[in-house]
Amino acid sequence: MSKIRTISLKNISKSFGETRALSNCSFEAYAGEVHAVVGENGCGKSTLAKIISGVLLPDSGEIEILGGVNTTPLDARRLGVATIFQEVLVADEANVLDNLFVGSEGFFSVGKSESEKVREASELLTRCIGHDIDLFADVGSLPLNIKQWVVIARAILRRPKVVILDESSAALDLDATNRLHGEIDRLRNEGCTVLIVTHRIAELVRIADRATILRDGAPVGVLEKSEITEAKLLELMTPSDRSVMAQPNVDIKDNKSNLLDSIIEGKSIQLTEGSHSFDFELKPGTIVGLAGLDGHGQDLFARTLAGLYRQNSGTITFRKESGEFIDIDGLERASDLHISWVSGDRKKEGIFPQRSIFDNFAFGIYRRNLGWFGKINKRYAQKAFAQEVKRLKIKTGNTANKITSLSGGNQQKVLISRAFADQPKVIVLNDPARGVDLNTKRDLYKELRNFTESGGAVVYLSSEIEEFLGFADRVDVFYQNAIFRSLDYQSVSEESMLAAMFGQPLGSHVEIV
Ligand SMILES: Nc1ncnc2c1ncn2[C@@H]1O[C@H](COP(=O)(O)OP(=O)(O)OP(=O)(O)O)[C@@H](O)[C@H]1O
Numbered sequence: 001m002s003k004i005r006t007i008s009l010k011n012i013s014k015s016f017g018e019t020r021a022l023s024n025c026s027f028e029a030y031a032g033e034v035h036a037v038v039g040e041n042g043c044g045k046s047t048l049a050k051i052i053s054g055v056l057l058p059d060s061g062e063i064e065i066l067g068g069v070n071t072t073p074l075d076a077r078r079l080g081v082a083t084i085f086q087e088v089l090v091a092d093e094a095n096v097l098d099n100l101f102v103g104s105e106g107f108f109s110v111g112k113s114e115s116e117k118v119r120e121a122s123e124l125l126t127r128c129i130g131h132d133i134d135l136f137a138d139v140g141s142l143p144l145n146i147k148q149w150v151v152i153a154r155a156i157l158r159r160p161k162v163v164i165l166d167e168s169s170a171a172l173d174l175d176a177t178n179r180l181h182g183e184i185d186r187l188r189n190e191g192c193t194v195l196i197v198t199h200r201i202a203e204l205v206r207i208a209d210r211a212t213i214l215r216d217g218a219p220v221g222v223l224e225k226s227e228i229t230e231a232k233l234l235e236l237m238t239p240s241d242r243s244v245m246a247q248p249n250v251d252i253k254d255n256k257s258n259l260l261d262s263i264i265e266g267k268s269i270q271l272t273e274g275s276h277s278f279d280f281e282l283k284p285g286t287i288v289g290l291a292g293l294d295g296h297g298q299d300l301f302a303r304t305l306a307g308l309y310r311q312n313s314g315t316i317t318f319r320k321e322s323g324e325f326i327d328i329d330g331l332e333r334a335s336d337l338h339i340s341w342v343s344g345d346r347k348k349e350g351i352f353p354q355r356s357i358f359d360n361f362a363f364g365i366y367r368r369n370l371g372w373f374g375k376i377n378k379r380y381a382q383k384a385f386a387q388e389v390k391r392l393k394i395k396t397g398n399t400a401n402k403i404t405s406l407s408g409g410n411q412q413k414v415l416i417s418r419a420f421a422d423q424p425k426v427i428v429l430n431d432p433a434r435g436v437d438l439n440t441k442r443d444l445y446k447e448l449r450n451f452t453e454s455g456g457a458v459v460y461l462s463s464e465i466e467e468f469l470g471f472a473d474r475v476d477v478f479y480q481n482a483i484f485r486s487l488d489y490q491s492v493s494e495e496s497m498l499a500a501m502f503g504q505p506l507g508s509h510v511e512i513v
Helices: 045-052 073-079 096-101 114-129 144-157 174-189 201-207 230-237 298-305 331-336 357-368 378-392 408-421 438-453 494-501
Strands: 005-016 019-030 034-038 060-065 081-084 162-166 193-197 210-215 218-224 264-270 278-282 287-291 313-319 325-327 339-342 426-430 457-461 474-479 482-488
Touching (some): 005 045, 005 193, 019 045, 019 210, 019 218, 034 201, 045 060, 045 162, 045 193, 073 081, 081 144, 096 114, 096 144, 114 144, 144 162, 144 174, 210 230, 230 438, 264 298, 278 482, 287 298, 287 494, 331 339, 357 408, 378 438, 438 457, 482 494
Parallel strands (some): 034 210, 287 474, 339 426
Antiparallel strands (some): 005 060
């Protein structure tokens, strides 16, 4: 590997008020390497990425990027840095082509004719998305996953020397993640430095050449490819006063829930017009996983269970303790039945960005636990919040601060804690571990298992199939807007899930390259 140094940070510190995000942090990366930046939620990864991108200025320390110094995002871009943040930043009213080349005049596309741009853009997007799209369509009319590819393609088209991917694969399904890895390989082979910030450890082990592990704003280790293992990463990420969980998952062999009546029953559900119909059952004490490639209905179905979407036909009912069956016909009904919803798309439907950390947590409690004369029982909510902060190890600072002052993963933890505090009988989670660190993920699995052991039921959608292994009692795999196959815990494996995701018969082998 070439040893041309592209990024050199020396003793960088950065604070936000009383929060020290980076503390004497030094970091180096080289041309032609995929370098992962890893660590627990709130350890300073995004702050580091923002400093390299010129979005934030450090309080102290020295920076050299590609032989120059960047003090603004424009400087960084001129030097050859392209950053893909987790937020999908596109101009909805402009077309795909304009979005791809926006702000590029005078940089990489100088003198390019429209037809050259069209050719380059359509070649790249077809490779990324897996099929071609209309470059003259308004971006606003496109689904979120395509918008995300537009953002990724925009960065690649700039022919960058340093690319930063900050949790860019967090929302991608398996197929799309593999296409992204293909692009990362190409960039590396062209001599680019690719910095990836990710909590998807399996992905990182696969593609990273080196990894820097941060803890409390400073590096605690740099691993070479041969040293990058999940165990080693966990050991370095975890503060010494907290033990690393030996067992990632929980023993599910002894689940006796099969003997119980269902808490949710679905009959002849047709999610969308023309799709196949299917039945569904959820028993107390169980965790049911929902899997599928993007756009195959698992997301719609999770939303249906939470009262956020209405199926085209068929019935989905909740069985009350009295034995009465109630139709889940909307969000309010679902909430009255104590069905809690955790969205993975926290920006769009999870957080109230203008409200405090505490208000974001207490929203459900306020609604359900009014005290005397309808007054909000704040003391109850405060006590509940203190418990949740401890349980999920949420790094909050002052809870009166806006929720947006928290790191991404900690915002997600507040949403999860909100669902737990809402006295749920069923929790429906839509990719809840997106952007959440490995230790927290494991704690979450444990908490969900405890919840089911005390009689609750869980529906857990994930785009990362590794999450289901040893965790779900059953995985319902969606294909073309219907459950294609239900796999019980004994038959859940990467192969069986993959085969079903591609609509293949049981036992067939699907190779992802
Ligand atoms: N604009 C801000 N205002 C106040 N505090 C901030 C701001 N940005 C970051 N912080 C704080 O700085 C610390 C580091 O945040 P950062 O986003 O860099 O963490 P991270 O490692 O990327 O976390 P995650 O894995 O959750 O995305 C956190 O405690 C966070 O709350």
